[in-house]
Amino acid sequence: MRLILAASAFAIVTACANTGDVNVPPAEVEFPPPLADQPIVPSAFDLAMGSVDELVEAGNEQAAIMRLQQLVGMQDATDAEKATALMKMADLQGFGGNDVYGAIDSLTELIETYPESDLVPQANELRDTLRGKATSLNTMANDPNRPLTERFEARFELGEHTEAADMMLERNLTPDNAYLLDMYQIGYLCEDETLTGPSYALTDTDGTARTLHFCEFGK
Known part of the structure; x- marks a missing residue:
């Protein structure tokens, strides 16, 4: 009887000891990505x-x-x-x-x-x-001895756009393309075949050729 118990105990100990030889795959644990790898969502302002x-x-x-x-x-x-x-x-x-x-x-x-x-x-x-x-x-804008074009450009650059537009009409002045583009973007000049008054040829930023008139003429 003692031999049987001893043999059983030896078998149990041996079985427990042998479990270390079994290849048990490691558990897979998901970690959150590091902060540097996380996408940055820009704000509405950005x-x-x-x-x-x-x-x-x-x-x-x-x-x-x-x-x-x-x-x-x-x-x-x-x-x-x-x-x-x-x-x-x-x-x-x-x-x-x-x-x-x-x-x-x-x-x-x-x-x-x-x-x-x-x-x-x-x-x-x-x-x-x-x-x-x-x-x-x-x-410069108020110097009567300066060329009209320079006086127009100075007044326009100051931000006196209405006064500059009046100069265009009163003196029959055609500014450079850059000023026509600004007047088109601001809303002084429009591309509309129904408008009357003097016309101005503009080359837009994408190369499109436009014929512009003062937006208030003919309305």
Whole structure:
């Protein structure tokens, strides 16, 4: 009897010891991907700023400025985002957007509305630069000894678009394509066969040839 029990105990111990020799596949545990591998979802503001860059690259500065104006008015935009939009808008208005006075106003809004913004020192510096530019352009626009085309361009670059348009009509002036494009994008000139008055030949940013008239003529 003792021999039987001893043999049974030995068999059990041997069986337990031999389980270590069995190849048991490791359990598969899924870990979340590291943060660096997780996709970054851009915010609505970032997407909108991306569309602004695309408009600028396509030569549609005026449309980009209008988009930035919408961003400044976004209810869910943070103060930092609005300050960024104002800074971007001022840069476009003052350099290439033909609205120096508008750029100065945008910078003043940034400085006064968001005084804690990190952009304020840069905005102050840029505003000083643009104020000097505005003084020079204003002198040029009001100098009767300068060619009419230069006076028109100076007034238009200041942002006095209505006054510049009046000069076009009163003096029978045809500006360069870049100014016609801005007037088309802003809404002073339209492509409409029913419109009357003087016509202007425009080559659009994509190469399309357009014949434009003042939008208010013939309505």
